[in-house]
Amino acid sequence: MFIYINNENSLKIIIKELNALNIPFFIIGNGSNLLVSDEGYRGVVLSLSKSEKILRLEDGDSIICSAGISLAKACVFAMQNSLSGLEFAWGIPGTCGGALFMNAGAYGNDISNIIESSKYINKNGEEKILNKDEMRLSYRKSFYSEFKGNCITSLTFKLKPFHLEKIKEKMYENIHKRKSKQPLDYPNAGSIFKRPEGHYAGTLIENAGLKGKSIGGAMVSPKHAGFIINTGGATAQDVKELIRYIKKTVFEKFGVLLECEIKTLGNVRL
Numbered sequence: 001m002f003i004y005i006n007n008e009n010s011l012k013i014i015i016k017e018l019n020a021l022n023i024p025f026f027i028i029g030n031g032s033n034l035l036v037s038d039e040g041y042r043g044v045v046l047s048l049s050k051s052e053k054i055l056r057l058e059d060g061d062s063i064i065c066s067a068g069i070s071l072a073k074a075c076v077f078a079m080q081n082s083l084s085g086l087e088f089a090w091g092i093p094g095t096c097g098g099a100l101f102m103n104a105g106a107y108g109n110d111i112s113n114i115i116e117s118s119k120y121i122n123k124n125g126e127e128k129i130l131n132k133d134e135m136r137l138s139y140r141k142s143f144y145s146e147f148k149g150n151c152i153t154s155l156t157f158k159l160k161p162f163h164l165e166k167i168k169e170k171m172y173e174n175i176h177k178r179k180s181k182q183p184l185d186y187p188n189a190g191s192i193f194k195r196p197e198g199h200y201a202g203t204l205i206e207n208a209g210l211k212g213k214s215i216g217g218a219m220v221s222p223k224h225a226g227f228i229i230n231t232g233g234a235t236a237q238d239v240k241e242l243i244r245y246i247k248k249t250v251f252e253k254f255g256v257l258l259e260c261e262i263k264t265l266g267n268v269r270l
């Protein structure tokens, strides 16, 4: 079952009921970081994409936004208000909620550097607030990824006033880097693996000779070996088998065990 949430009140009721009835549920953002099982998911998927949305300025240097708002919209809003800090996120697909859950990052920066607080609905349907420290943000991890089933509803970013033109310039520079290095012309879920300590996953995969390796419709991108692209008709099973093959080959060649960054939904064990 797929439910579009209208407002926070219905979200509270639905989450409380699902928990009381012991029905599994999954909160989806934009699905940019997801591999969904070919068999689907036996449970309820909750989406905030059609719910009431807030995106506003507070105290001159903070932005409050709903979790279902796209990160791109928050980036543009910050730029339009001459606030710096979100430039690194320009080009990262997905929602603000998904970005906080993942502590999304790029170019040496991540959400932990600009987040001030967040609100969520817990399993009992109660609204809670976390400050920055309580969100336990580290590399692609957060309180929310540790304790599943809490639905982020809004976030506050603390930014710095800066020159609008310089912010714009940085955003263009970042999107240009993405377009030149990432296989954006094919469906993909971003970097498949986390960055292993002291290495880059993409470089290890490339040096293992795996660029272009394919299983079914899933292929290690010839443009960036850290990405798996769907060249047409790829199943989740194809992607899963390719991930296993990459992990095995990289471990045998370099002794490095790659860990997946992408999240799964349904019966997909990576």
Ligand SMILES: Cc1cc2nc3c(=O)[nH]c(=O)nc-3n(C[C@H](O)[C@H](O)[C@H](O)COP(=O)(O)OP(=O)(O)OC[C@H]3O[C@@H](n4cnc5c(N)ncnc54)[C@H](O)[C@@H]3O)c2cc1C
Binding pocket: 026, 027, 028, 029, 030, 031, 032, 033, 034, 048, 067, 068, 091, 092, 093, 094, 095, 096, 097, 098, 099, 100, 101, 102, 103, 104, 105, 106, 144, 150, 151, 152, 153, 182, 184, 188, 189, 190, 191, 263
């Ligand atoms: C081309 C491409 C480039 C990318 N580049 C980057 C990059 O540079 N850096 C980076 O970090 N990532 C990158 N990604 C991955 C992805 O964009 C991020 O992880 C993004 O933050 C996911 O957001 P989403 O809304 O799509 O979340 P989803 O993929 O829908 O979900 C991700 C996780 O967040 C949880 N979640 C989502 N919303 C909520 C909520 N409101 N409350 C509680 N839990 C929630 C989901 O349950 C799931 O576990 C890239 C992806 C692509 C396709």
